[in-house]
Amino acid sequence: MQKSKPDRYGTLAVSIHWLSAVLILALMGSGFRAANAMDAATKIDILRFHIPVATVVLLLTAFRIVWRWRFDLKPRPVAGSPAWQERIAHGIHVAFYVVIFGMVASGIAMVVLSGAAAAVFGQPGAMLPNFTDYPPRALHGLGGFLLVALLVFHAGAALYHQFIRRDRLLRRMWFGN
Numbered sequence: 001m002q003k004s005k006p007d008r009y010g011t012l013a014v015s016i017h018w019l020s021a022v023l024i025l026a027l028m029g030s031g032f033r034a035a036n037a038m039d040a041a042t043k044i045d046i047l048r049f050h051i052p053v054a055t056v057v058l059l060l061t062a063f064r065i066v067w068r069w070r071f072d073l074k075p076r077p078v079a080g081s082p083a084w085q086e087r088i089a090h091g092i093h094v095a096f097y098v099v100i101f102g103m104v105a106s107g108i109a110m111v112v113l114s115g116a117a118a119a120v121f122g123q124p125g126a127m128l129p130n131f132t133d134y135p136p137r138a139l140h141g142l143g144g145f146l147l148v149a150l151l152v153f154h155a156g157a158a159l160y161h162q163f164i165r166r167d168r169l170l171r172r173m174w175f176g177n
């Protein structure tokens with residue numbers, strides 16, 4: 001049940017995939033809201049959600065990589081998919097990992113360099129810095145943009161399989177048999 005089989009992902013991989021999807025969407029929403037927040041108090045409230053959720057995503061992603069590469073079985077490519085499509089799909093999956101780790105690293109760097117942790121986590125009188133004064137902020141913005149592009153491409157490919165190729169690809173990444 002927990003491990004993947006040649007024709008489908010196992011319960012653990014499916015759970016991590018959908019939990020990560022929900023949390024990453026929450027990070028995108030809260031990140032863009034934080035960046036556009038008009039006052040410091042609102043930005044702080046949002047970051048108190050954004051940073052812990054990002055920590056959970058980091059742990060889930062690290063666990064997912066270890067589980068996939070060391071313990072899980074790898075499902076076969078979808079029957080009938082041309083090799084070039086498989087290569088693109090693989091590239092997109094690797095890009096997701098790179099961008100997620102890049103977002104976490106640039107987020108941490110931004111908070112450490114700016115000294116924002118004191119204001120975000122409640123030290124009385126601490127002022128929230130202007131994040132755009134720090135170079136990792138630009139990388140965080142670029143990563144957010146790349147993540148939107150990857151998510152659109154990834155979801156578009158899943159819908160193409162589901163509704164145009166009709167090869168029931170989404171069944172492989174859902175619970176049950």
Ligand code: HEM
Nearest residue numbers: 027028031032034035054100103104107108111131141144
């Ligand atoms: C997978 C992990 C993460 C994702 C997907 C993510 C996503 C985002 C996005 C999309 C934005 C808006 C960027 C923009 O408008 O240009 C943002 C802003 C922000 N993120 Fe993250 N983030 C992640 C991790 C982190 C971490 C680990 C931290 C800090 C420890 C962090 C701190 C911030 C801060 C402080 C802002 C607001 C910047 C500002 O107000 O200018 N993020 N995030």
